[in-house]
Amino acid sequence: MTLLQLNRHLDDDHEQLEQREQEEAKNWFKTQMYKAKKFQPLAVFNQKIKGLDRFESNEELRGTSLPGTPPRAVTPIVEATKVDTDDVVTREHWQKQSPQNACSDPMCGKRLTSANGHVNCRKCGKLFCEEHTMYQMKLSRSAKHEPVRGYWCRVCETCYKSRDGYNDHDGYERDLMADFASTRRKAVDTAYLDVSRMEKRLTKLTQLLAEASVQQEQGVVSYLRSFSRAPTQQRIAEQSVVEWEEDSKVALCPFCQQEFTNYSFRRHHCRLCGRVVCADLDTGCSSKIALNVDACK
Numbered sequence: 401m402t403l404l405q406l407n408r409h410l411d412d413d414h415e416q417l418e419q420r421e422q423e424e425a426k427n428w429f430k431t432q433m434y435k436a437k438k439f440q441p442l443a444v445f446n447q448k449i450k451g452l453d454r455f456e457s458n459e460e461l462r463g464t465s466l467p468g469t470p471p472r473a474v475t476p477i478v479e480a481t482k483v484d485t486d487d488v489v490t491r492e493h494w495q496k497q498s499p500q501n502a503c504s505d506p507m508c509g510k511r512l513t514s515a516n517g518h519v520n521c522r523k524c525g526k527l528f529c530e531e532h533t534m535y536q537m538k539l540s541r542s543a544k545h546e547p548v549r550g551y552w553c554r555v556c557e558t559c560y561k562s563r564d565g566y567n568d569h570d571g572y573e574r575d576l577m578a579d580f581a582s583t584r585r586k587a588v589d590t591a592y593l594d595v596s597r598m599e600k601r602l603t604k605l606t607q608l609l610a611e612a613s614v615q616q617e618q619g620v621v622s623y624l625r626s627f628s629r630a631p632t633q634q635r636i637a638e639q640s641v642v643e644w645e646e647d648s649k650v651a652l653c654p655f656c657q658q659e660f661t662n663y664s665f666r667r668h669h670c671r672l673c674g675r676v677v678c679a680d681l682d683t684g685c686s687s688k689i690a691l692n693v694d695a696c697k
Contacts, residue, residue, distance in 0.1 A: 455536050456552040458483040485522065485551045489539050493525035503529040505557070522553035535560035601641050601672045608637040642674040650676040656683040 459482050495501075501512045504526040512518035517530030523543055537560055538550030545563050560566070647667050652659055658678055660667050668679045668686055677686040 455554065458485060458551050483551060485539075485553050488551055489522055489541055489553055490543055491520075491525075493543065494520045495525050495527045497527065501527050503527070503532060505529070505532040508532055519554065521556040521559055523555045523559040526556065528556050532557055537563055598672050605638065605641045605671055608640065609634065638671050641671065644669045644674045645676045647676060653678040653680075653683075653685055655685040656680065658683075 495504075497512075497518055501518060503510050503512060503516075504521075505528055508529060508531070510516060510529060512527060512529060517533075518527055519530060519533040520527055521533060522539055523537070523545070525543075533554055533556055535555050535557055536552050537545060537555050538547050539553045539555075540546035540550050543553075647660075650660070650667065654675065654677065656678060658665060658680065660676075660678070665678065665680075667676045669676060670686065679686055
């Protein structure tokens with residue numbers, strides 16, 4: 401057989417092999433599940449014969465002292481006292497047993513005999529067979545669900561699955577909206593204060609520039625003043641609004657991280673916060689805004 405013939409044989413005769421194997425596995429699993437449900441009462445009967453306890457115990461540990469020991473040297477002995485829940489939890493709501501009783505489970509309905517059992521659910525009181533009372537939950541003395549101080553009692557599947565929290569698949573929830581709102585309120589208040597502070601500084605700066613008589617210097621005098629960095633009346637008014645950051649303490653622009661120089665890449669101060677920034681048009685770390693000073697006069 402050539403390789404081409406082998407490939408054709410695999411494509412024609414074994415094309416659905418993977419799907420067949422999956423169906424066989426599903427059928428085998430369903431068969432095993434059916435057998436497990438069918439022989440469940442037998443497993444319960446074997447546990448009874450072996451004396452195995454398949455439920456949680458209600459034993460209470462109590463400490464006692466040895467007789468004849470002095471009071472200061474007490475040797476405690478832990479004794480387990482088994483609590484009979486039928487004597488503690490009320491049975492007034494139990495359904496009375498009769499030969500015509502059937503299992504109260506809607507999917508069962510079999511006649512209750514000594515072989516399959518006739519057990520009262522400790523919570524609802526209805527009669528069930530041995531198979532449909534293989535659940536346990538903590539009940540109070542009045543047969544109410546009490547998960548903390550209750551006693552472990554045998555109940556039916558309906559009562560077991562209808563208890564509080566059984567269908568809660570989301571886990572524990574805690575409302576943090578109040579904490580978030582308080583934290584958010586602080587951030588909003590801080591931002592509001594910063595905006596208000598900047599608005600007040602801008603208003604003050606506009607008024608100072610409007611009130612100041614800025615002299616228009618031309619020619620050599622203007623050039624010499626700008627070269628010697630002599631403070632003009634406008635510069636004095638701008639520095640009176642907020643304290644400016646010292647140039648010597650800032651070597652890089654805080655936004656674009658470019659290094660400052662004395663002539664080509666100079667430092668500039670923000671007139672509202674006083675920080676040192678650059679005036680690079682490509683990065684846009686700072687920008688000039690037009691103030692209508694004439695309208696404020």
